[in-house]
Amino acid sequence: MTPITSKICIVGDFAVGKTSIAERFVNNQFSEKYLTTVGVKIDTKEIERPESGVIHKLVIWDVAGSDRFDDTQYAYLRGASGYIYVADGTRAATLASVRQLQEQISQRYSDLPAVALVNKSDLASDWEISDEQIVALGARFNGVFQTSAKTGDAVEGAIDKLAALILDTVLQDS
Amino acid sequence: MSDLDRLKSLLFGAEKEALDSITERVERREIRTADVADILPEAIYQSHNKNAELVESLSEPVGECLQRVFQEDPETYGNALYPVIGPAIRKSIMHALRNFAQQINAAVEHSVSPTGLKWRWQASRAGIPFGEFILQRTMQYRVEQAYLISRENGLLMGHVHHEASKIKDSDAVSAMFTAIQDFVKESFSPDRTGRLESADMGEFTLWAVHGPHALLVCVIRGVPPKALRADLSAILERIHFRYGEAIRDYKGDTASVGDVEVELERCLRFEARRERSERKGKAGLWITLAVLLLAAAGFLGYRSWNYSQQLDRLAAALAAAPGIHVTDITRDGGDFVVRGLRDPLAPGMNGIAVSADIDAQRIAAEMQPFQSLQPEIISARARTVLAPPPSVQLAVVDTALVVTGDAPWQWRRQLENRATALAGISSIDLGNLTSSDRDAFVERAKQLDQSRFQFASGVNLATGAEAEIDQFAEEFQALQADAADVDFSVVLSLYGSTDSTGDAAANAELAQRRADVVAGLLAIHGVSVASSGRVSELPALESSADDARRRFVQIGLTIQSAQ
Numbered sequence: 001m002t003p004i005t006s007k008i009c010i011v012g013d014f015a016v017g018k019t020s021i022a023e024r025f026v027n028n029q030f031s032e033k034y035l036t037t038v039g040v041k042i043d044t045k046e047i048e049r050p051e052s053g054v055i056h057k058l059v060i061w062d063v064a065g066s067d068r069f070d071d072t073q074y075a076y077l078r079g080a081s082g083y084i085y086v087a088d089g090t091r092a093a094t095l096a097s098v099r100q101l102q103e104q105i106s107q108r109y110s111d112l113p114a115v116a117l118v119n120k121s122d123l124a125s126d127w128e129i130s131d132e133q134i135v136a137l138g139a140r141f142n143g144v145f146q147t148s149a150k151t152g153d154a155v156e157g158a159i160d161k162l163a164a165l166i167l168d169t170v171l172q173d174s
Numbered sequence: 175m176s177d178l179d180r181l182k183s184l185l186f187g188a189e190k191e192a193l194d195s196i197t198e199r200v201e202r203r204e205i206r207t208a209d210v211a212d213i214l215p216e217a218i219y220q221s222h223n224k225n226a227e228l229v230e231s232l233s234e235p236v237g238e239c240l241q242r243v244f245q246e247d248p249e250t251y252g253n254a255l256y257p258v259i260g261p262a263i264r265k266s267i268m269h270a271l272r273n274f275a276q277q278i279n280a281a282v283e284h285s286v287s288p289t290g291l292k293w294r295w296q297a298s299r300a301g302i303p304f305g306e307f308i309l310q311r312t313m314q315y316r317v318e319q320a321y322l323i324s325r326e327n328g329l330l331m332g333h334v335h336h337e338a339s340k341i342k343d344s345d346a347v348s349a350m351f352t353a354i355q356d357f358v359k360e361s362f363s364p365d366r367t368g369r370l371e372s373a374d375m376g377e378f379t380l381w382a383v384h385g386p387h388a389l390l391v392c393v394i395r396g397v398p399p400k401a402l403r404a405d406l407s408a409i410l411e412r413i414h415f416r417y418g419e420a421i422r423d424y425k426g427d428t429a430s431v432g433d434v435e436v437e438l439e440r441c442l443r444f445e446a447r448r449e450r451s452e453r454k455g456k457a458g459l460w461i462t463l464a465v466l467l468l469a470a471a472g473f474l475g476y477r478s479w480n481y482s483q484q485l486d487r488l489a490a491a492l493a494a495a496p497g498i499h500v501t502d503i504t505r506d507g508g509d510f511v512v513r514g515l516r517d518p519l520a521p522g523m524n525g526i527a528v529s530a531d532i533d534a535q536r537i538a539a540e541m542q543p544f545q546s547l548q549p550e551i552i553s554a555r556a557r558t559v560l561a562p563p564p565s566v567q568l569a570v571v572d573t574a575l576v577v578t579g580d581a582p583w584q585w586r587r588q589l590e591n592r593a594t595a596l597a598g599i600s601s602i603d604l605g606n607l608t609s610s611d612r613d614a615f616v617e618r619a620k621q622l623d624q625s626r627f628q629f630a631s632g633v634n635l636a637t638g639a640e641a642e643i644d645q646f647a648e649e650f651q652a653l654q655a656d657a658a659d660v661d662f663s664v665v666l667s668l669y670g671s672t673d674s675t676g677d678a679a680a681n682a683e684l685a686q687r688r689a690d691v692v693a694g695l696l697a698i699h700g701v702s703v704a705s706s707g708r709v710s711e712l713p714a715l716e717s718s719a720d721d722a723r724r725r726f727v728q729i730g731l732t733i734q735s736a737q
Contacts (some may be wrong), residue, residue, distance in 0.1 A: 002427070002428065002429050003428050004426050004427050004428065005329050005330065005345055005426035005428065006329075006425070006426045007327045007328060007329055007349065007426070038353055038354055038357045039357065040353045040357075042346050042349045042350045042353065043346070044343050044345050044346045057345055057426075059328070059329065059345050059346065059348075059349045061349060061353070071360050071366075072356060072357055072360035072361065075356035075357075075359070075360055076353055076356060078326065078327065078328075078356075079324065079326040079327020079328060079329070080327065081327070081425065081426065169425075170425050170426060170427055173425060173427075
């Protein structure tokens with residue numbers, strides 16, 4: 001099978017669970033301490049796509065949490081094939097951050113496959129985000145998922161969706 | 175239409191159309207442009223082949239054009255020129271380096287250390303300047319891993335490594351390196367033009383070589399030479415040249431950069447080892463050699479010292495030994511050869527070896543025999559030749575042999591002649607030498623002398639006298655047998671005696687007859703009598719009993735020296 005590698009970035013506000021989502025998903029964790037020093041943590045995950053004859057390796061850049069990006073963080077996004085935006089369902093403000101980040105990023109980089117994850121679905125009682133808001137979000141992303149990094153709920157499906165979109169793009173180009 | 179026009183039309187209909195068409199072509203810019211474009215390549219080709227005017231007329235405007243576009247968009251042209259500029263610069267740098275190496279060469283030309291000489295020889299054998307050889311020998315490194323990373327997205331395009339190298343997830347490493355690269359660039363380079371080119375981690379050096387679209391990151395064990403960067407740059411340029419757009423637009427499809435790892439493998443060929451173990455071994459060898467040499471020198475020194483000590487001792491022992499005269503002592507390997515004269519009675523070489531504390535096997539004597547006149551040797555010779563009995567002591571005083579003690583007469587008798595025949599002895603002193611065997615003989619003779627055998631009357635022996643005669647005969651014979659040993663001869667005489675009664679003439683006859691009787695009895699025993707007669711004088715009589723005892727025969731025994 002042909003190996004294809006793609007860079008995807010996980011972005012979102014502080015403490016929305018980006019790192020937890022990455023950990024839930026990946027099989028190769030790589031030096032977590034860089035997250036605090038350099039501001040990014042890198043994990044990898046291989047997904048086999050026998051139907052396409054491809055081993056799709058995702059290099060996941062877990063960019064330190066922020067609602068606005070500075071230059072360094074922007075630099076980390078360069079060359080990505082897709083984005084995972086993460087919001088915290090128990091904090092409405094994080095959803096605003098997602099929208100803000102998406103605007104910032106699309107100004108600087110071209111439109112790319114992106115999914116939005118509204119995390120912490122296990123804390124449904126503290127939920128601050130309405131279904132309407134989630135549906136509205138769906139217009140701007142290739143998919144919106146209510147996930148729980150804690151239980152693993154929908155995490156894999158969300159990233160798998162993004163990976164599939166990226167792979168389509170790559171295969172179309174070539 | 176006027177008549178004139180109609181006329182023109184009738185007269186020049188076809189020509190007019192052609193004229194209109196030409197006019198249109200001349201007046202309409204787009205048609206004219208198309209025409210020129212049509213013939214331009216051919217025109218340029220023809221003009222260029224015809225003469226140099228075209229180049230001349232174009233050089234200025236083209237130059238200006240290039241100048242302007244370079245100013246406006248330097249990056250594009252820089253990227254385009256990258257594969258060209260690298261080799262050009264490298265060539266220039268190599269030239270400079272060669273000059274530098276030549277300078278080093280000159281600087282160390284007079285170095286004469288053993289390593290320097292060895293290197294010089296190896297360099298001349300390899301046909302490279304000495305300076306370059308030194309640079310090579312003093313570097314130690316190996317390119318362990320090489321990553322080809324997209325500058326755009328940090329994705330790994332290729333990765334090669336030595337089998338022994340420990341590899342983590344190379345895609346993650348690639349991404350992380352890019353992240354760190356970005357981090358450093360954003361954090362420490364205000365205008366963001368700086369870039370991370372090297373990092374040191376313990377025994378590893380990490381070098382990043384930047385191309386327009388890709389980054390070649392090499393993990394190098396040891397200290398790489400600066401020139402290695404040029405080599406790595408050349409590889410990266412080659413990759414850019416070969417893969418061009420595939421690298422620029424890399425999106426993670428490794429097939430688009432197929433075989434890039436073959437190019438990367440070239441990086442791993444860069445290594446230079448100082449062959450530490452060999453050097454260590456050689457150093458060890460040198461040290462061992464030095465120790466051995468020192469030990470050998472010490473050993474030789476000790477041996478030489480020891481030898482001279484032994485020589486001194488041997489010379490002293492030989493000098494102290496009587497009967498040996500040394501003319502020279504020479505060395506044969508570790509052994510000694512002694513030449514000179516030696517009396518056969520001198521101490522043996524074994525004894526000398528013992529007293530000199532040298533193994534006797536190491537002493538070879540090439541001695542000529544001679545007779546020594548040293549007193550000890552004269553004494554020894556006397557003892558050997560004369561074989562004195564244990565009761566005799568010999569001493570040599572000057573040239574006189576002083577013999578003391580008690581010796582059998584026979585030995586003593588021979589002594590004088592034999593002793594004076596010995597070399598070194600001119601006289602013999604026997605003043606204190608006794609011969610008890612000869613004295614004992616004289617004593618035995620004295621005891622037999624004047625023995626008397628009584629007669630009863632006439633020629634009749636008194637009772638028991640015959641037995642006394644038998645015993646005397648036996649003792650006399652024994653004495654006579656021993657006489658020769660002590661150089662004596664024994665002479666036996668018999669003297670007859672009578673009492674006072676009767677006339678003198680008859681008594682004289684009787685005395686003679688009595689002596690004859692005893693002589694006859696002795697003759698039976700084989701004892702011969704030299705003479706017989708009458709006792710000449712007798713003491714005056716004191717009683718008649720005395721007178722009766724005068725009827726006897728008396729023995730007269732004399733000893734004479736045989737000499």
